[in-house]
Amino acid sequence: MKALVLLSSLGVIALLAEIFSFKKLMYPLVLLGLITTFILNLSDWDTNITYYNMMRYDNYAVAFTSVILVIAFLWFLMSESFFKASENLTDHFALILFALTGTVIMVSYTNMTMLFLGIEILSISMYILAGSNKSDLASNESAFKYLIMGAFATGFLLFGIALIYGATGSFDLTEIKVFIASHQGNVPPIFYAGVLMMLVGLSFKVSAAPFHFWTPDVYQGAPTVITAFMATIVKTAAFAAFLRLFSTTFANVSDTYVNIIWIMTAMTLMIGNISAVLQTSTKRMLAYSSVAHAGYMLLALLAGNSYSNSAVLFYTTAYSIGSIGTFCILNIVTHSKGNPARTTDGIQSGGDTVDSFNGLGKTNPLLAFVMTIALLSLAGIPPTAGFFAKYYIFTAAFQSGYAGLVLIAIVASLIGVYYYFRIIIAMYFKESSDEVVVVQNNHQLLLILVAVAIIALGIFPDFIIRLL
Amino acid sequence: MSAIEVVPLNWYLMLSTILFTIGVLGVLFRRNAIIIFMSIELMLNAVNLLLVAFSSYLSDSKGQVFVFFIMAVAAAEVAVGLAILMMVYRNTKSSDINVLNKLKW
Numbered sequence: 005m006k007a008l009v010l011l012s013s014l015g016v017i018a019l020l021a022e023i024f025s026f027k028k029l030m031y032p033l034v035l036l037g038l039i040t041t042f043i044l045n046l047s048d049w050d051t052n053i054t055y056y057n058m059m060r061y062d063n064y065a066v067a068f069t070s071v072i073l074v075i076a077f078l079w080f081l082m083s084e085s086f087f088k089a090s091e092n093l094t095d096h097f098a099l100i101l102f103a104l105t106g107t108v109i110m111v112s113y114t115n116m117t118m119l120f121l122g123i124e125i126l127s128i129s130m131y132i133l134a135g136s137n138k139s140d141l142a143s144n145e146s147a148f149k150y151l152i153m154g155a156f157a158t159g160f161l162l163f164g165i166a167l168i169y170g171a172t173g174s175f176d177l178t179e180i181k182v183f184i185a186s187h188q189g190n191v192p193p194i195f196y197a198g199v200l201m202m203l204v205g206l207s208f209k210v211s212a213a214p215f216h217f218w219t220p221d222v223y224q225g226a227p228t229v230i231t232a233f234m235a236t237i238v239k240t241a242a243f244a245a246f247l248r249l250f251s252t253t254f255a256n257v258s259d260t261y262v263n264i265i266w267i268m269t270a271m272t273l274m275i276g277n278i279s280a281v282l283q284t285s286t287k288r289m290l291a292y293s294s295v296a297h298a299g300y301m302l303l304a305l306l307a308g309n310s311y312s313n314s315a316v317l318f319y320t321t322a323y324s325i326g327s328i329g330t331f332c333i334l335n336i337v338t339h340s341k342g343n344p345a346r347t348t349d350g351i352q353s354g355g356d357t358v359d360s361f362n363g364l365g366k367t368n369p370l371l372a373f374v375m376t377i378a379l380l381s382l383a384g385i386p387p388t389a390g391f392f393a394k395y396y397i398f399t400a401a402f403q404s405g406y407a408g409l410v411l412i413a414i415v416a417s418l419i420g421v422y423y424y425f426r427i428i429i430a431m432y433f434k435e436s437s438d439e440v441v442v443v444q445n446n447h448q449l450l451l452i453l454v455a456v457a458i459i460a461l462g463i464f465p466d467f468i469i470r471l472l
Numbered sequence: 473m474s475a476i477e478v479v480p481l482n483w484y485l486m487l488s489t490i491l492f493t494i495g496v497l498g499v500l501f502r503r504n505a506i507i508i509f510m511s512i513e514l515m516l517n518a519v520n521l522l523l524v525a526f527s528s529y530l531s532d533s534k535g536q537v538f539v540f541f542i543m544a545v546a547a548a549e550v551a552v553g554l555a556i557l558m559m560v561y562r563n564t565k566s567s568d569i570n571v572l573n574k575l576k577w
Binding site: 116117120121124128131132135138139141142144145146147148149151152155156158159162163165166167169170173174175194220221224225 | 485488492495496499505508512515516518519522523526527530532534535537538541542545548549552553555556557559560563564569572574575
């Protein structure tokens with residue numbers, strides 16, 4: 005709850021900065037604010053307070069909020085140039101902070117109203133940010149598609165909520181759970197329809213196949229820093245919300261949806277990884293890889309046992325840290341190649357192909373080293389964090405008896421190794437005459453933090469796994 | 473018996489489902505951005521109708537409070553949506569979504 009109050013006040017302060025002209029102070033202020041929020045947020049551990057039956061700040065919420073705050077801190081280190089370049093600097097700060105407020109609501113709701121509001125607070129901020137490069141048609145297209153698909157998904161989510169309300173007479177998660185338990189066998193059929201509609205809506209939000217088709221377009225068109233935000237923080241929050249609903253409230257009606265999630269998981273894993281292999285643009289490849297990673301997390305959701313929560317927490321942490329690292333390096337590399345080649349219709353062509361990483365191992369050993377670690381982690385190679393993330397997910401799924409799906413997931417992650425290693429090979433074994441890329445100080449700090457975090461989580465995974 | 477309850481609940485359910493389906497089909501098949509926004513509004517308003525009907529039949533005010541939230545959020549969403557559409561229009565001079573086909577491989 006402290007996180008919610010602090011983040012939203014910080015957002016309001018960001019808006020005031022425009023009026024009282026202390027714009028230059030905003031960046032350090034936000035970094036300081038995030039650190040303060042993180043520390044105060046930890047003091048909510050084990051308190052388990054319920055606020056007006058709308059939000060419960062239990063350990064699940066504290067853990068996911070902390071992860072989101074850490075990633076947000078890393079993200080701000082990455083994106084200083086994004087804020088400096090824009091004339092609407094304070095608006096962008098405010099939108100990002102309000103989006104973070106939305107994520108805090110999404111990880112702590114106990115009422116459908118709060119789920120809806122959290123998703124919308126996050127999404128509406130993201131629609132604007134995706135289109136923040138106003139003169140770039142790709143950015144416009146990305147914002148437009150994101151908005152249409154987001155609103156479409158919200159429609160399904162709301163129809164589901166309405167049907168569940170009609171069947172149970174309540175929006176409260178606990179009351180709905182009690183209703184299901186006390187009406188075993190004669191729950192009205194519209195309740196099941198509602199559950200399935202909510203499943204569709206949330207699958208759109210976490211970009212699980214077959215509802216993933218907007219993801220690559222939106223991720224590719226949006227400015228790279230915003231893509232990094234969508235691929236990490238938005239995905240973490242959406243999964244936390246998804247899991248919070250389906251692992252508790254709907255756990256007793258799991259017969260309705262397990263088969264559907266089974267098929268969705270298999271499709272997400274295969275479509276995500278195979279499409280990623282076929283991409284020439286690195287950014288689009290990372291977008292498909294983020295679809296594929298949603299598949300692994302769905303596997304834990306499907307397992308629905310006592311390991312699921314901690315497995316998803318660990319997976320989102322490992323995946324987000326790795327992604328922030330890769331997107332940061334992608335941003336540095338594409339920007340250093342001068343103005344990326346633009347065709348007449350204003351769309352980036354080249355500039356972010358795998359070739360732009362050629363010879364990075366010689367010219368910029370630090371960038372290449374961190375990129376290698378981040379990609380190894382995303383591919384799930386020991387001893388990085390990504391390996392244990394996949395290990396815990398597979399264990400959870402295996403214990404719930406989904407051996408076949410685990411097999412599909414292992415095959416999928418082998419395909420994943422191929423496209424991640426393509427970049428590593430380009431960095432170390434291909435020649436390039438490019439000059440040394442200049443790396444800003446805060447990017448260097450970010451990259452070192454990312455590398456240390458990935459290795460540390462790979463060596464001491466218990467640190468996070470024991471939390472939930 | 474309130475005015476809403478003159479019509480049986482199932483009819484409301486059917487009407488909402490039909491309106492929602494029309495909205496979904498509109499989003500999927502219409503090519504004009506403004507009409508797509510209208511279809512999304514139709515989807516959300518079908519939900520509002522359903523919530524009000526349920527709320528009345530359950531004699532419970534929570535559903536109607538939720539409708540206010542949906543209205544507020546839908547207004548915000550359309551405000552952002554029209555701003556994005558203006559931005560697209562300035563760059564392309566068209567509100568047909570077929571011009572938005574630059575992102576693919």
